Amino acid sequence: MSPLLIAMTLLGCSDAGDQCQAVRVLAPRYQTVDACNAAAEEILTRTTDVSYPVVAVHCQKADAPVVALASR
Incomplete structure (x- = not known):
């Protein structure tokens, strides 16, 4: 059985943080959520090329569909 890999998805969200869409899946893959x-905090600090009022990340199993969540 292959090890579980976790992907970090960058989300762009509305001002209220309630309407989010996936912007990109980032590398590297992680061993755990x-x-x-x-x-995530370090990634968000250096992400400056996304034109959304709120930027968030979502960590999930690499082969799972992206679930748009608000910023934490």
């Missing part, structure tokens, strides 16, 4: 979440 906790590791992905731990990297």
